[in-house]
Structures are given as structure tokens and as C-alpha cells.
Amino acid sequence: MAESNQQKSGMSEEELQDLVASTDAGARNPSHAVGLLLATIAVVWSLFQVLLASPIANYVLPGDVINNSRQIHLAFAMFLAFMAYPALRTSPRHFVPIQDWAMAFIGAFIALYGFIFYDKIVNAGGLADDTDKWIALLGLILLFEAARRALGPAMAIIATIFLGYVFFGSSEWVPDVIQWKGASLKKAMSHMWITSEGVFGIALGVSTKFVFLFVLFGALLDKAGAGNYFIKMAFGALGHLKGGPAKAAVVGSAATGLISGSSIANVVTTGTFTIPLMKRVGFSAEKGGAVEVASSVNGQIMPPVMGAAAFLMVEYVGISYVDVITHAFLPAAISYIALVYIVHLEAVKNNMPTLGNRVVSTGRTIGGMALFFAGFAGLCYGVKFPIQWITALVPDSASWILALLLFLAYVGLLYLAAQTEDLKPDDPNAKEVELPVVSEIYKAGLYFLLPIIVLVYFLMIEQKSPGLSAFWATALLFVILLTQHPLKALFRGTGALSDATKQGIVDLKNGLVDGARNMIGIGLATATAGVIVGTVTLTGVGQVMADLVEFLSGGNLILMLVMVGLLSLILGMGLPTTANYIVVSSLMAGVVVELGAQSGLIVPLIAVHLFVFYFGIMADVTPPVGLASFAAAAVSGGDAIRTGFTAFFYSLRTVALPFVFIFNTDLLLIDVTLFQGILVFVVASIAILVFTAGTMGWFLTKSRIYESVALVLVAFALFRPDFFMDRIQPPYTDIAPAALASAVGGATDGDAIRVVVSGPDFDTGQIKETTLVLDIKGAGSQDERLTAFGLTLIEEGDVVKMDEPLFGTPFAETMSGFDFYGDDPVRIASAKAAADQLPKELIFLPALLLLGLIAMLQRGRMRKEEATA
Structure with a gap:
């Protein structure tokens, strides 16, 4: 069977896992003492990050450790990168060469340089001295090499080009349009390594504070068995439909997107089961693989747990994580709806057979899934009411009571799971495929939903920070991994408590190791990208x-x-x-x-x-x-x-x-x-x-x-x-620039006035334009409203000039690129107010009528085809 699997899938299971490991976690896996050392360091890194995100971090960890957590984070990533990722394809996989040991220790030391010599750097005002600059330069070289190993050469090459631009931006071979004066080695290294503008900037901070906990959460959830449960549930619900394996692959990948932030790991995890089944019902090898790719990659855009970029948006855009996932939800949801429809159309076009021998109504299936997701969302939202009631009734003991109730809910769901056999992965190449029956298997993993509910509750309802939310969800997974096997053994009366307890400890250890190894690439990516961001801030090339x-x-x-x-x-x-x-x-x-x-x-x-x-x-x-x-x-x-x-x-x-x-x-x-x-x-x-x-x-x-x-x-x-x-109908009515002030004064609460400002660019002196939107809120005179916006208007005949907005007012940053003190004035070019326009939704009517006409034409053609068939 193993040989058959290899022939049908193209690669053996061992080769596939090596593919994922070499891409996401490092291909080197040394044995004996070195392997134990690497696993121990990975576990320590995971535990450190969990402790750092916990509510007790400020009481347990020294202040300088918390303040320099980015340095510690990068030190772990660099050490493990040189140990886990071979330098070349021909490099040894089962032991670590001496040069990699040296680079691992030196890289970790230099990453910790700002932590170790914190007082010296602070006393120098964050400026590098002669020693610092050479240490920092060596650190960048080692960082680029670690990134090359973990991420491929492109990241290191691009970062090197940007760093070269810092030094040689004034050279003749640099195009005139992007030339700049250049920087000394000391200034560049101060910016890139000593301060928080470069390597240790926002991106690495987000990786340290948020991303690690979510990656670890996914690794632990996978080790608990949630991935297999989600896949089986998807196949039980959709596998019997036309093109069912492809539809199940889409839904299963959306669910495992909660677990794996890696599209490649998602493809291999779900694809080893879904792709052979897709091929069995008529999908070509390429189309089956393409469906899995499209659904797995989209797992990164699906809230509530998105890729690391979502946490970076929180910092870069300046909004909460709740706002980010709220804005991202609808495009992600309809994207998955469309993908299910794509595979449905492929199945209909090719008249693909169904899988298995069960006949279930499509309408009931869709309704059941919609009811499940609605019920899950309602549960995530609804738990806030009993929590609020308990908190109001016993405020001092509420946290302990809630923790006890959560544990009791877990034990109850685990008791249900113990009544069925543990779910094992099916063989997609078996002669007879027996699809799971949802009503029989759903109990086996309901308790996997509890950590997700905890995560969503803290994120969306309590609106805690992403790091703290992930901490509580991860803490619950610690409990689940350590207790699920012993409690199941107890409920089933098998008596093998010792072996079950050992299995739980091993699962937890493996989850901690996998979480850390999966973070190596992300930690190095955010650190190396910091060089690029630092170049933008240092040179003004943006x-x-x-x-x-x-x-x-x-x-x-x-x-x-x-x-x-x-x-x-x-x-x-x-x-x-x-x-x-x-x-x-x-x-x-x-x-x-x-x-x-x-x-x-x-x-x-x-x-x-x-x-x-x-x-x-x-x-x-x-x-x-x-x-x-x-x-x-x-x-x-x-x-x-x-x-x-x-x-x-x-x-x-x-x-x-x-x-x-x-x-x-x-x-x-x-x-x-x-x-x-x-x-x-x-x-x-x-x-x-x-x-x-x-x-x-x-x-x-x-x-x-x-x-x-x-x-x-x-x-x-x-x-x-x-x-x-x-x-x-035009959306706006024109306002003469001279009438802008009175229009602002006469506007009602909720109105918006669009103002086009024209003036010389501060850097080039060329005339440019930008649009300001004055959102009118509350009552007030025209002077009060203009002052609130920071706008000072000066009328000179038909021309309305504009003074520089005061610092801290709404448009101060937007207008900072204008030269208010040049020969040409900054003036109001035009202004517009919203017109009384018909609702844009009226356009839906002719659009839907056209859709109905197309449906009628195609239905008539279908009847003719059926009649002649």
C-alpha cells in the first residue's frame, strides 16, 4: 500500500514531510544529544514566549528582559536557523558542522548585544561606537545568511541591495531620481541594529508579541488532533456531493487555516487525503492540486486567525486587531464561497460521479453547515451574557469560577468523545471509500472548538490584545494535550493511565518544538524586512x-x-x-x-x-x-x-x-x-x-x-x-472656493465636504493636488468648525489661500508635503458637497433582471439539450 500511495501521489509520505520540514521548519534533524539540545532550546523558546504573553509576565520576568524581548526572540531564531537549516543541499542532515555551531552562537550573541550592553548603548544615546558598528555589521551578515537558509536567497539579496543603497546612494551608477547623500558605516549600523528603526523595529516586535503565540496555538491544536477532525467533518458533510472531495478540500482547508499559517503545510496536510480522492472522481492531477492550492493559500486571509501580516496591520495602520479582522471578513468569506462554486461547476461541467453510496439532500447539507457556523458564531457571542452575570454576581471569584466551568465543559465534551473511537486518518487509495457520517463522528472532537471559542471570545467580545487572547487559548490547549488521553482512558475504563499520560506529555513537547521551529522563518523574515524598512526611514526613498x-x-x-x-x-x-x-x-x-x-x-x-x-x-x-x-x-x-x-x-x-x-x-x-x-x-x-x-x-x-x-x-x-x-446622477455639487467657509458653517451633522487643495510640493516645488474630506460632526459656527479641522483660510478676491495646519490637527500630516512658504500659494482649487443622489442600490434591479434573462436563455437551451439527448 505504501508503494501504491507513492505512485499515485508522486512522492512518499516521508518525502512530503521532508518537503514541508525543509521549507517551514528546517531539513536538519540531528540525533542523540544534539537533537535533544535543539528540542530543548525550541521548547524553552516556546515557553518563554508563552510566559512573555501571560498576565504574570511583569511579575515573573525582569523588566530588562521584557524591554529587550525582541533581541531574545531574534537570538533564538538565529541560533535555531543555523542548527536546523543546512547551508547547502549537499550539507549534512544528521549532524551539525562546526562552522554552523560557531555561526549559531555568534549570531545569538550579537542578537543579544543590545540586551547585554544595554547600559552602554543608552548612555551613548543609541549611537554606535567603533566596536558597535563592526559587531552590528557582522550581525547583519549572519542575519542575511540565516535568512538565506530559512527563506531562500531572494530575501537576503533584496535586503543587501537596500543596505547597499544606504552606503552608495550617491554613486553615479544610481539613477538621479533616487540618489541620496549616503550614510557612514557608523550611522547606518546605529540605525539598523542599535536603534529600533531597523532590524529590531515594528515587524520583529509584532513577531515577538503576537505572531509566535498564534503559530504555537496552531501547532498545539494540530498535535491535539484537530486537523484530522476538521478534515473528516468536511468530508462527512460534503464528500457525497458531486465533486464532493474538492468541496471538502475547500472547507477543510479553511478550517485547517486556523491551525497552519503555512500554505505549503496546509497543502500537504490536507492534500495527501483530498487530492487522491479528487482524482478518483474525475479531477485531473493538475486540477486536483490546483483546488488544494487555491483553498490552502486562502487560509491565510480567513479570520479570526489570519497570517502574521494581520498583526503587522495593527501596528502599521494603527487600528485594533478586531477592526482588522472585521474589515477582512467579508472578502475572505465570499472568496471561499466562490471557490466552492468553482469546484461545483467543474464537477457539473464534467459530469463527475459522487463518492460513496450515501444519498443526502444538497439543500439539507448546505442548511446544516450554515446552521453550524451560525450556531458557532452565536455561541462565541452568547457566552458573554453568563460571563457578565457571573462577574457581576461574584466579582472577586469570577475568574476562578469561569475557569472551573470551562474545565467542566471540557470534561463533559471529552466524555462524549470517549464514547466513540479516536479518529484515524483514512486511506484515500482504499478500494472502497467509506465517507465519515457526521452524526457519528461529530462528538469525537467537539472539545477542539473550546480553544477557538476562547480565542474568539477574548479577541472579539472582551477585545483583549491578540497576544493575551492567544495566551489564554494556548493555556487551554496545554490542559487539553496533557489530559485528553488520560481522561479518555479513564472514561473508557482501559486502565492504561500511565501510557496515556506519557503520550500527552510527548504531544505537548512535540507541539512546543513544532511551534518554535515553524517560527524560525517568520522571525528571520520580520528581522530582515526591518533592514528594508530602516532603509526607507533613513534615506527617505519612500x-x-x-x-x-x-x-x-x-x-x-x-x-x-x-x-x-x-x-x-x-x-x-x-x-x-x-x-x-x-x-x-x-x-x-x-x-x-x-x-x-x-x-x-x-x-x-x-x-x-x-x-x-x-x-x-x-x-x-x-x-x-x-x-x-x-x-x-x-x-x-x-x-x-x-x-x-x-x-x-x-x-x-x-x-x-x-x-x-x-x-x-x-x-x-x-x-x-x-x-x-x-x-x-x-x-x-x-x-x-x-x-x-x-x-x-x-x-x-x-x-x-x-x-x-x-x-x-x-x-x-x-x-x-x-x-x-x-x-x-452626479454624486457632488460644486462649491465656489470663496463660499467654502460659509458651506462649512451651514452643513449639518453627518455631512461631508470634499476640498481639493493645490500648491507646491515641499521637495520638488512642482504643483500638486490632494483631496481633504471634512466630516462635519456636531454643531458649531464656521470658524469653530474650521478651527477644529486646523484650517485657516485667507480670501484674496476669487482665490482662497490656506495656511499650514497646526500640529496635531486632522490634516497636519496630510498637508506636510506642501510648501506653505514658497512663492506659489497653497490654495483651495475646488470644493464639493454631497448631492441628493438616488440610492446606488437601485442599480441592483437592472443587474438582477439581466441575470434572470441569462438564466432564462440558458434554461431554455438546457431543455432543448435534454429533449435531444
Whole structure:
């Protein structure tokens, strides 16, 4: 059977696990004392991070350890990188060469340099001396080498290019447009290694505070057995449908996205079971692999546990994690809905057989799943009421009572699980495939939902920090891993308590090791990306990039968005998602917002960051380097390039959605009411299904070209009703610049006035424009309102000049790029107030009528085909 599996999947199970290990956790696995040492260090790192995130950290850990936790975090990552990742493919896998020992210890020491010599650095004002600069330079070299081993050469090469620009930015061979004066070695090393502007910047801080706990949470949940449970539940619910294995792969990957932040690990974990079954019902090796890739990669965008980039958004955008996942929810949800529909259309187009011999109503299946997710969401929200009641009744003892009730709930659910056999992975290549029966297996893993409920409750209801929320969920997983096997043995009366207890300890140890090893790459990626961010802040190249991109795009926002998307895809060929997001968002997020304002479109910063994030994850799909596609091809035995192109085609919705939510921020649930949010969800779900049907060339039957075009047009109208309504009725009425002050005074609460400001650029002196949105809130005179906005207007005939906004006022930062003291004045170019426009939702009616017409045409054709068949 093992040989058969190898032939059908293309690689053996051992080879697949080595593929994941070499990509995510390091291919070297030394034995005996060295292996024990590495495992011990990994466990210590995990325990340190758990303690750091705990409520007792300030009481247990010294203040200087907490303050320098980024240095400690990087020291662990660098030490384990040199120990776990071989330098070359030909390097030994079963022992650590002496040079790697040396680099591991030196790298860890230099990472801790700021911690060890903290007093010296503080007394020097954070400036490097002659010793510091050489130590820092060696540290960067070792960091780049560690990143090369763990992440591939692209990350180290890009960081080296940026570092070279710091030193040689004034050279003749550097294009004039991006030349700068250059920096000395001492200044550069101070910025990059000694201060918190470079390596030890925001990105590494997020990795230290938040990301590690979520990666560890996923590793522990997987060790507990949740991954297999989710896959079995997905196959039990969907496996019997037409194209069922593919649909189960989509849902199973969405669920395991909670566990694994790695698209490659997700592909291999679920793909070894789903891809052979997809091939059995008629999917080609490439299409089966592509479905798994598309669903696994999207696991990173699915709240409530998203990739590391989500935590970076909290810092870069300046909003809470709850806000980030709220904005990210709808695009992620409809993206998965579309993917289920894609595989359904593939199954219908090819008339694929069903799997197994059970006949279950599709409607009941969909209704049951919707009821489950609604019930789970309701449970996560509903637990707050008894918690509030207990807290109000016994405030001093509430935490202990709640912990006891949670443990009792766990014991009760574990008792239910003990009544059934433990779930074991099925063989997808068995002659007869018996699909799991949900009503028989659901009890086996209900207790796995408890840590997720705890995580969601603390994140969404209590709105605690992501780190603290993950800590409590991880603490519960500690309890589950240590007790699930002994308690099951007790409930079943098997009496093997000693062996069960040992198994729990081993599972916990392995989970701690896996969590730490999976963090090596992320820790190094965030640290190395800090060099790129540090270059941007030191040299000011970000503003130059803005000017360059504006020149290349001709001021066209859509063209610039296409350029940003392509940049993300190209960089993503060699960078992991997190590093790719840091680099592109650092360089381009502000540019998109600025150019949007110049074009009259106010683009929320979170929309731009999500745009970059979506294209960053697409890099795992896109040939010729898409690693997830190569992993899927290794499982399926198909061609990797064809798998990648097919996966990219299946992922067109992931490419289209970012462009949509840039121009229609309702999709990000920004400034929408509850009713509007529900309407947006329903309409967006219909729109993405129609878009899918249009791009797949199949709706009720095979579509003709004009029908596919019409379907895409309908989808566009549902996604962007304002585009058509604005052409029927102008959205704004013009206000003369001289009348702006009186218009502000006469506006009512909730009105918005758009003001286009024109003036010389502070750096170039060229005239540029930007758009300000004055959101009128509360009552007040025109002077009071203008003062609140920090605007001082000076009328000179028909020209209305503008003074520099006061520091700390709403538009001070936005207007900082203007020269208020040059020969040309900064003036109000134009102003507009919102017009009384018909509701944009009226556009839905003709769009849905056109959709109905297409359905009628195709239904008539279906009847003729059935009659002649």
C-alpha cells in the first residue's frame, strides 16, 4: 500500500514531510544529544514566549528582559536557523558542522548585544561606537545568511541591495531620481541594529508579541488532533456531493487555516487525503492540486486567525486587531464561497460521479453547515451574557469560577468523545471509500472548538490584545494535550493511565518544538524586512518611490494598483508572505493613499494594506516559483507549472476582490450599519458567484461568449453600483472656493465636504493636488468648525489661500508635503458637497433582471439539450 500511495501521489509520505520540514521548519534533524539540545532550546523558546504573553509576565520576568524581548526572540531564531537549516543541499542532515555551531552562537550573541550592553548603548544615546558598528555589521551578515537558509536567497539579496543603497546612494551608477547623500558605516549600523528603526523595529516586535503565540496555538491544536477532525467533518458533510472531495478540500482547508499559517503545510496536510480522492472522481492531477492550492493559500486571509501580516496591520495602520479582522471578513468569506462554486461547476461541467453510496439532500447539507457556523458564531457571542452575570454576581471569584466551568465543559465534551473511537486518518487509495457520517463522528472532537471559542471570545467580545487572547487559548490547549488521553482512558475504563499520560506529555513537547521551529522563518523574515524598512526611514526613498510610481502610472490610480500588484507577485516569488507584505506595504501603501487623494478618491489605509496582503499570498500560487503549487504537484504527481496556472485561474476572484474593495469600501464593512452590512454580504455573495460563473464559462449550462461577458458585467454592477449611479446622477455639487467657509458653517451633522487643495510640493516645488474630506460632526459656527479641522483660510478676491495646519490637527500630516512658504500659494482649487443622489442600490434591479434573462436563455437551451439527448 505504501508503494501504491507513492505512485499515485508522486512522492512518499516521508518525502512530503521532508518537503514541508525543509521549507517551514528546517531539513536538519540531528540525533542523540544534539537533537535533544535543539528540542530543548525550541521548547524553552516556546515557553518563554508563552510566559512573555501571560498576565504574570511583569511579575515573573525582569523588566530588562521584557524591554529587550525582541533581541531574545531574534537570538533564538538565529541560533535555531543555523542548527536546523543546512547551508547547502549537499550539507549534512544528521549532524551539525562546526562552522554552523560557531555561526549559531555568534549570531545569538550579537542578537543579544543590545540586551547585554544595554547600559552602554543608552548612555551613548543609541549611537554606535567603533566596536558597535563592526559587531552590528557582522550581525547583519549572519542575519542575511540565516535568512538565506530559512527563506531562500531572494530575501537576503533584496535586503543587501537596500543596505547597499544606504552606503552608495550617491554613486553615479544610481539613477538621479533616487540618489541620496549616503550614510557612514557608523550611522547606518546605529540605525539598523542599535536603534529600533531597523532590524529590531515594528515587524520583529509584532513577531515577538503576537505572531509566535498564534503559530504555537496552531501547532498545539494540530498535535491535539484537530486537523484530522476538521478534515473528516468536511468530508462527512460534503464528500457525497458531486465533486464532493474538492468541496471538502475547500472547507477543510479553511478550517485547517486556523491551525497552519503555512500554505505549503496546509497543502500537504490536507492534500495527501483530498487530492487522491479528487482524482478518483474525475479531477485531473493538475486540477486536483490546483483546488488544494487555491483553498490552502486562502487560509491565510480567513479570520479570526489570519497570517502574521494581520498583526503587522495593527501596528502599521494603527487600528485594533478586531477592526482588522472585521474589515477582512467579508472578502475572505465570499472568496471561499466562490471557490466552492468553482469546484461545483467543474464537477457539473464534467459530469463527475459522487463518492460513496450515501444519498443526502444538497439543500439539507448546505442548511446544516450554515446552521453550524451560525450556531458557532452565536455561541462565541452568547457566552458573554453568563460571563457578565457571573462577574457581576461574584466579582472577586469570577475568574476562578469561569475557569472551573470551562474545565467542566471540557470534561463533559471529552466524555462524549470517549464514547466513540479516536479518529484515524483514512486511506484515500482504499478500494472502497467509506465517507465519515457526521452524526457519528461529530462528538469525537467537539472539545477542539473550546480553544477557538476562547480565542474568539477574548479577541472579539472582551477585545483583549491578540497576544493575551492567544495566551489564554494556548493555556487551554496545554490542559487539553496533557489530559485528553488520560481522561479518555479513564472514561473508557482501559486502565492504561500511565501510557496515556506519557503520550500527552510527548504531544505537548512535540507541539512546543513544532511551534518554535515553524517560527524560525517568520522571525528571520520580520528581522530582515526591518533592514528594508530602516532603509526607507533613513534615506527617505519612500517619497522618491511615490514620485517615480506616479510618473510611471501617469497619475492613473488603477494603473498604479496594477503595478503594486505585479510588484507583490514578483517579490513574492522569492519572499514569504509576511516579508513580501512588509516590503511592499512599506514602499507603496502611502503612495496609493496619496495618489488616490490626488485623484479625488479617499482610500482607507487598511484597504491598501489588505490589497498588498492579497497579492502577497497569490505569490504562493503563481508560477514559476509558487511553492504551494509545487507542493501540490508533489502530492498529485501532476505538472507543477500547469498546476500553478490552473490554481491562478481558480484564484482570479482573489485577484479581482482587492481592486473592488479599493473602490467600494462597503466590502470591508467600513462605515456601514448592521442592515447595510447584511445587504452587502448577500449582494457580494451573489456577485462573486456570478463573476465565477462568467469566468468559468458555465452558469446553468455552458455559456456563450456574450453570456459570459454579460455575467461579468452583472457582477461588476453588483460590486460597484456607485460606478453606474454616478453616471446617471452626479454624486457632488460644486462649491465656489470663496463660499467654502460659509458651506462649512451651514452643513449639518453627518455631512461631508470634499476640498481639493493645490500648491507646491515641499521637495520638488512642482504643483500638486490632494483631496481633504471634512466630516462635519456636531454643531458649531464656521470658524469653530474650521478651527477644529486646523484650517485657516485667507480670501484674496476669487482665490482662497490656506495656511499650514497646526500640529496635531486632522490634516497636519496630510498637508506636510506642501510648501506653505514658497512663492506659489497653497490654495483651495475646488470644493464639493454631497448631492441628493438616488440610492446606488437601485442599480441592483437592472443587474438582477439581466441575470434572470441569462438564466432564462440558458434554461431554455438546457431543455432543448435534454429533449435531444
